[in-house]
Amino acid sequence: MRKGIHPDNYRLVVFKDMSCDYSFITRSGVDTKETIKWEDGNEYPLFKLEISDKSHPFFTGKSNLIDTAGRIDKFRKRYQNK
Secondary structure, three states, X not given: OOOOOOOOOOXXXXXXXXXXXXXXXXXXXXXXXXXXXXXXXXXXXXXXXXXXXXXXXXXXXXXXXXXXOOHHHHHHHHOOOO
């Protein structure tokens, strides 16, 4: 890698698709607060995704129901006074 252009926290991170329980590990500089034990027995930072290529209708060819209940209510509650 070229020096000085990448973040200091560039490391292995587990990304987990919460809609279909699919996980993969790759290098990233994303900030995380949670960790998870991976298949190799090591603990890695965890970043939760709402959708990935395993659950997106474009890649799967079918529509998956993703639980987003309450998102509109949360939005309205947050911005009701504005």
